[in-house]
Amino acid sequence: xxxxxxxxxxxxxxxxxxxxxxxxxxxxxxxxxxxxxxxxxxxxxxxxxxxxxxxxxxxxxxxxxxxxxxxxxxxxxxxxxxxxxxxxxxxxxxxxxxxxxxxxxxxxxxxxxxxxxxxxxxxxxxxxxxxxxxxxxxxxxxxxxxxxxxxxxxxxxxxxxxxxxxxxxxxxxxxxxxxxxxxxxxxxxxxxxxxxxxxxxxxxxxxxxxxxxxxxxxxxxxxxxxxxxxxxxxxxxxxxxxxxxxxxxxxxxxxxxxxxxxxxxxxxxxxxxxxxxxxxxxxxxxxxxxxxxxxxxxxxxxxxxxxxxxxxxxxxxxxxxxxxxxxxxxxxxxxxxxxxxxxxxxxxxxxxxxxxxxxxxxxxxxxxxxxxxxxxxxxxxxxxxxxxxxxxxxxxxxxxxxxxxxxxxxxx
Amino acid sequence: xxxxxxxxxxxxxxxxxxxxxxxxxxxxxxxxxxxxxxxxxxxxxxxxxxxxxxxxxxxxxxxxxxxxxxxxxxxxxxxxxxxxxxxxxxxxxxxxxxxxxxxxxxxxxxxxxxxxxxxxxxxxxxxxxxxxxxxxxxxxxxxxxxxxxxxxxxxxxxxxxxxxxxxxxxxxxxxxxxxxxxxxxxxxxxxxxxxxxxxxxxxxxxxxxxxxxxxxxxxxxxxxxxxxxxxxxxxxxxxxxxxxxxxxxxxxxxxxxxxxxxxxxxxxxxxxxxxxxxxxxxxxxxxxxxxxxxxxxxxxxxxxxxxxxxxxxxxxxxxxxxxxxxxxxxxxxxxxxxxxxxxxxxxxxxxxxxxxxxxxxxxxxxxxxxxxxxxxxxxxxxxxxxxxxxxxxxxxxxxxxxxxxxxxxxxx
Numbered sequence: 001x002x003x004x005x006x007x008x009x010x011x012x013x014x015x016x017x018x019x020x021x022x023x024x025x026x027x028x029x030x031x032x033x034x035x036x037x038x039x040x041x042x043x044x045x046x047x048x049x050x051x052x053x054x055x056x057x058x059x060x061x062x063x064x065x066x067x068x069x070x071x072x073x074x075x076x077x078x079x080x081x082x083x084x085x086x087x088x089x090x091x092x093x094x095x096x097x098x099x100x101x102x103x104x105x106x107x108x109x110x111x112x113x114x115x116x117x118x119x120x121x122x123x124x125x126x127x128x129x130x131x132x133x134x135x136x137x138x139x140x141x142x143x144x145x146x147x148x149x150x151x152x153x154x155x156x157x158x159x160x161x162x163x164x165x166x167x168x169x170x171x172x173x174x175x176x177x178x179x180x181x182x183x184x185x186x187x188x189x190x191x192x193x194x195x196x197x198x199x200x201x202x203x204x205x206x207x208x209x210x211x212x213x214x215x216x217x218x219x220x221x222x223x224x225x226x227x228x229x230x231x232x233x234x235x236x237x238x239x240x241x242x243x244x245x246x247x248x249x250x251x252x253x254x255x256x257x258x259x260x261x262x263x264x265x266x267x268x269x270x271x272x273x274x275x276x277x278x279x280x281x282x283x284x285x286x287x288x289x290x291x292x293x294x295x296x297x298x299x300x301x302x303x304x305x306x307x308x309x310x311x312x313x314x315x316x317x318x319x320x321x322x323x324x325x326x327x328x329x330x331x332x333x334x335x336x337x338x339x340x341x342x343x344x345x346x347x348x349x350x351x352x353x354x355x356x357x358x359x360x361x362x363x364x365x366x367x368x369x370x371x372x373x374x375x376x377x378x379x380x381x382x383x384x385x386x387x388x389x390x391x392x393x394x395x396x397x398x399x400x401x402x403x404x405x406x407x408x409x410x411x412x
Numbered sequence: 413x414x415x416x417x418x419x420x421x422x423x424x425x426x427x428x429x430x431x432x433x434x435x436x437x438x439x440x441x442x443x444x445x446x447x448x449x450x451x452x453x454x455x456x457x458x459x460x461x462x463x464x465x466x467x468x469x470x471x472x473x474x475x476x477x478x479x480x481x482x483x484x485x486x487x488x489x490x491x492x493x494x495x496x497x498x499x500x501x502x503x504x505x506x507x508x509x510x511x512x513x514x515x516x517x518x519x520x521x522x523x524x525x526x527x528x529x530x531x532x533x534x535x536x537x538x539x540x541x542x543x544x545x546x547x548x549x550x551x552x553x554x555x556x557x558x559x560x561x562x563x564x565x566x567x568x569x570x571x572x573x574x575x576x577x578x579x580x581x582x583x584x585x586x587x588x589x590x591x592x593x594x595x596x597x598x599x600x601x602x603x604x605x606x607x608x609x610x611x612x613x614x615x616x617x618x619x620x621x622x623x624x625x626x627x628x629x630x631x632x633x634x635x636x637x638x639x640x641x642x643x644x645x646x647x648x649x650x651x652x653x654x655x656x657x658x659x660x661x662x663x664x665x666x667x668x669x670x671x672x673x674x675x676x677x678x679x680x681x682x683x684x685x686x687x688x689x690x691x692x693x694x695x696x697x698x699x700x701x702x703x704x705x706x707x708x709x710x711x712x713x714x715x716x717x718x719x720x721x722x723x724x725x726x727x728x729x730x731x732x733x734x735x736x737x738x739x740x741x742x743x744x745x746x747x748x749x750x751x752x753x754x755x756x757x758x759x760x761x762x763x764x765x766x767x768x769x770x771x772x773x774x775x776x777x778x779x780x781x782x783x784x785x786x787x788x789x790x791x792x793x794x795x796x797x798x799x800x801x802x803x804x805x806x807x808x809x810x811x812x813x814x815x816x817x818x819x820x821x822x823x824x
Contacts, residue, residue: 016468050488056428057492058499065498068506069491072484076462079481080469086477087470094480098510099555120555143511143532 002167003125004029007039007135007157011174012231013077014044022172022231023084026130030090035125037164038132039157040081042073063108067137067147071097074134074153081132091129095120097137097145102156104138104146107287111138111146112214113155116163133160151212158215162222169219169226171211176230177237178203178210180402181255185390188403193236195253196243202345202379203256216240243347251355252346252400255393259340259386261291262314263371264307264321268331271303278328279305282320288313292341292374292381302331306372308383311337339371340389343381344396356380362399368392414579415537416441419451419547419569423586424643425489426456434584434643435496438542442502447537449576450544451569452493454485475520479549479559483509486546486565493544504542507532509549509557514568516550516558519699523550523558524626525567528575545572563624570627574634581631581638583623588642589649590615590622592814593667597802600815605648607665608655614757614791615668628652655759663767664758664812667805671752671798673703674726675783676719676733680743683715690740691717694732700725704753704786704793714743718784720795723749751783752801755793756808768792774811780804 006026013019022038030036042050050069054061061069078094085092100120104111124131135153138146148155154171161169176191178200183189195203197220201213210228219226219240229237247253269275276295283290293307309317318335325333342363349355356373359380363370368391372383384392397403418438425431434450442448454462462481466473473481490506497504512532516523536543547565550558560567566583573581588603590612595601607615609632613625622640631638631652641649659665681687688707695702705719721729730747737745754775761767768785771792775782780803784795796804809815 016465019469053428053488053492054495057431057495060499061495062498062504065491065494065504065506068494068508069488072487072491075484075487076465076481079477080465082477082480083466083469083473086474087472092474092477094477096480096557145508 001033003035003037003164004168004170005037005039005157005161005164005166006170006172007153008041008172008231009153009174010041010044010047012172013040013081016080019043019077019080020084023081023088025231027085027088027090030130036130037121037125037160037166038081038130039135039153039160040074040077040132041135041153042070042077046073046076064144067108067111068145070147071134071137071145074136078132078134082130085130085132091127092132093124093129094132094134095124096134098139098143100133102138102159104140104148106140106142106144106146108144108146110149110287111140113138113148113159113218116159118163121160121164148214151215154212154215155218158218158222158224158226161224162218166224169224171215171226171228172231173210173228174231175210176233176235177228178240178254180253181393181397182257185257186255186394186397188397190402190404192238192253194239194241194247196247196347197240198243198378199247199253199345199347200240202343202376203254211240248348248351250346251348251352252344252402253348254345255396255400255402256343256345257340257389257393258343259389260311261308261339261341261383262311262317262335262337263339263383264309264317265334265336266305266321266325266330266332267334268302269305270329271301275328276305279321279324282324283309283317286316286320288317288320292372292383294372294374308339308341308372338386339383340386340392341381341383342389342392342396343379344400345379347378349378349380358399359396362395363392366391366395413445415447415449415576416580416582417449417451417569417573417576417578418582418584419565420453420584420643421565421586422453422456422458424584425452425493428492431455431489431492432496435493435500437643439497439500439502442542448542449533449537449572449578450493450542451547451565451572452486452489452544453547453565454482454489458485458488476556479520480557482559483546483549483557486548490544490546494542497542497544502542503540504544505536506544506546507536508546510551510555512545514550514571516552516560518552518554518556518558520556520558522561522699523552525550525560525571525630528571530575533572533576560626563627566624566627567630570630570634570636570638573636574630578636581636583627583638583640584643585622585640586643587622588645588647589640590652590666592665593805593809594669597669598667598806598809600809602814602816604650604665606651606653606659608659608759609652610655610790611659611665611757611759612652614755614788615666623652660760660763662758663760663764664756664814665760666757667808667812667814668755668757669752669801669805670755671801672723673720673751673753673795674723674729674747674749675751675795676721676729677746677748678717678733678737678742678744679746680714681717682741683713687715687740688717691733691736694736695721695729698728698732700729700732704784704795706784706786720751720753720784750798751795752798752804753793753795754801754804754808755791756812757791759790761790761792770811771808774807775804778803778807
């Protein structure tokens with residue numbers, strides 16, 4: 001008799017039959033006496049086809065109106081799901097972002113949830129209705145529809161679980177958990193039974209396929225236990241939970257990689273206070289998220305600054321920074337989109353030395369050149385030439401003892 | 413410098429290119445200094461494909477959830493339209509039913525508008541934005557999405573025009589006006605320059621292709637002048653306006669027909685007070701709209717009762733009335749779906765006698781048997797065998813002097 005928030009992704013509700021399957025699965029929990037809140041994404045392919053429609057209209061669709069358009073995808077899903085439940089003889093009710101209401105800021109296309117009203121949902125649950133909430137969408141202060149960006153339905157689910165003080169948030173997806181690395185690249189990857197919020201956050205790029213990063217931040221902030229599992233099997237997946245002591249015994253939990261970044265280098269910038277601000281302020285204002293930043297030691301009062309941005313923002317960034325480069329009298333601005341970021345992650349790093357060193361040596365042994373390095377308490381990331389990605393992942397996975405003995409293991 | 417409400421139907425916004433064409437047309441008005449409120453239907457075929465999706469899920473989709481699903485069609489249209497306007501460098505803003513807000517009762521699938529808040533729209537107009545409003549949708553008292561039924565976008569447009577005290581409501585559609593009868597059946601049909609609200613209401617079945625009947629009721633009630641015209645030409649169409657004296661000089665304005673009704677006959681009902689109530693109450697409760705009702709003179713304390721309902725409700729009605737028939741000890745309940753209703757309409761009838769007689773004689777001359785007759789101040793309707801529909805329309809059109817001398821006339 002728990003309050004359970006479940007989220008099903010686009011492939012899980014990709015057809016009428018699949019929506020019916022999800023309805024049956026949800027009913028199993030409901031019949032056991034649980035209160036069910038079900039967050040749905042748009043049917044697989046729907047968001048992309050709406051985007052295509054918008055792009056056919058104009059190269060740069062107005063962000064506010066794009067959100068109005070995209071929000072229809074999840075709206076259709078929850079309506080069809082509620083129909084399915086009702087056709088099976090059980091009570092259900094769909095709620096859209098404005099009906100819940102889910103309040104966000106007004107950053108169209110990548111809005112952040114401010115707060116969620118729970119009265120309406122609670123009222124529906126008291127009537128023993130299965131509540132289905134459109135993922136990905138919210139409402140700004142002025143009543144405009146906003147969307148939370150790709151993977152936003154995960155965030156909707158976790159935020160709802162937090163607001164409702166749900167017992168658990170289950171994220172159903174097309175993979176059966178979180179792996180030590182991508183099994184498509186490394187056949188010896190293992191599924192993890194548990195992973196801490198911090199590790200999951202650091203595994204962003206690996207985890208992006210499984211769990212949207214902001215949903216993990218939300219879960220960590222409010223202590224919502226997340227269960228990542230497959231829509232298509234009954235087996236347990238991976239629990240994403242608060243860190244426990246025994247997690248620290250493992251040196252490295254996983255190897256992540258990210259091919260979606262590009263590198264920008266500003267060469268020979270006069271090294272004056274305030275230069276970094278001059279460079280990054282216009283990027284911040286354009287909503288471009290800068291990931292890694294490395295500044296080389298100053299030489300003759302000049303310095304080199306290198307940073308990475310999402311590949312999708314590469315051109316825009318080059319153009320903005322090219323402009324800024326002139327203003328601050330940099331020698332040149334270079335860009336490279338053929339890079340990959342490889343990371344090793346583990347809360348165990350906090351209490352163990354030499355992890356970074358081992359990583360560098362392992363890559364060097366394969367003649368893989370390291371272009372940038374960045375470290376945090378529980379992560380070491382290296383930027384390398386993109387063509388070495390798979391090789392780097394495999395050798396690191398082996399070097400840090402993550403390989404499963406019997407190779408592929410899908411039911412650990 | 414007027415406040416103009418325009419409505420474009422599904423075929424007018426049936427593709428990205430067509431939406432762009434509509435945007436250009438609206439901009440012409442806007443650039444002349446007019447305040448523009450643009451109501452849109454779903455893109456042609458969209459509502460049907462959403463309905464198919466719902467029917468694939470279940471034979472009887474939950475009405476509340478069906479409205480949530482259907483409302484996505486108009487939502488997509490207004491988002492794309494606003495994008496189009498903005499991509500052309502002009503300010504626009506889409507508003508959905510809940511954002512306006514358009515308040516309705518909670519009869520899902522055929523809700524009626526109670527009132528419309530105008531503050532939000534006026535605020536947008538003051539900012540010189542082109543406002544586009546999703547047709548067909550509203551919000552009930554509890555914040556549920558409702559839809560107004562087929563053709564509901566016309567009603568949205570006229571209701572908005574009334575609420576905003578607009579100077580005119582222009583309904584853009586795929587025909588260029590209202591004709592004396594269907595030109596596809598009768599090549600001599602003429603386009604009318606003007607028609608009164610009452611005539612337009614009576615021409616419901618003919619007009620249904622052009623103008624939704626409730627929108628005309630709204631227009632009449634609030635004195636909103638409607639201009640019915642083609643999206644694809646610049647020529648003027650038909651004005652639907654309040655009755656003027658000179659309109660009465662015309663005996664008959666048009667000939668309408670309706671093949672979408674079915675006939676139910678209850679034979680030999682004990683003729684007691686309250687019997688009609690017993691028969692029609694359950695139909696009313698099921699939301700079935702009864703059109704013509706004829707009760708034959710009682711004979712031996714028994715009477716025959718015949719009425720028509722929409723063909724789509726034929727089976728449901730037969731089953732309900734079959735049940736009631738037993739309870740009230742009727743001899744039998746018969747049904748016939750192969751009927752047509754032919755009507756002649758004109759405010760001139762009020763001051764002229766013999767119109768009905770002329771109609772009966774004209775039909776008789778062609779050996780067309782009349783099954784039911786119903787009359788109002790400005791209309792005479794006869795139910796006949798469906799196979800005679802076209803013949804009846806043509807002979808009546810000629811008999812009442814409606815034929816255009818040069819045959820087809822598309823730019824009168």
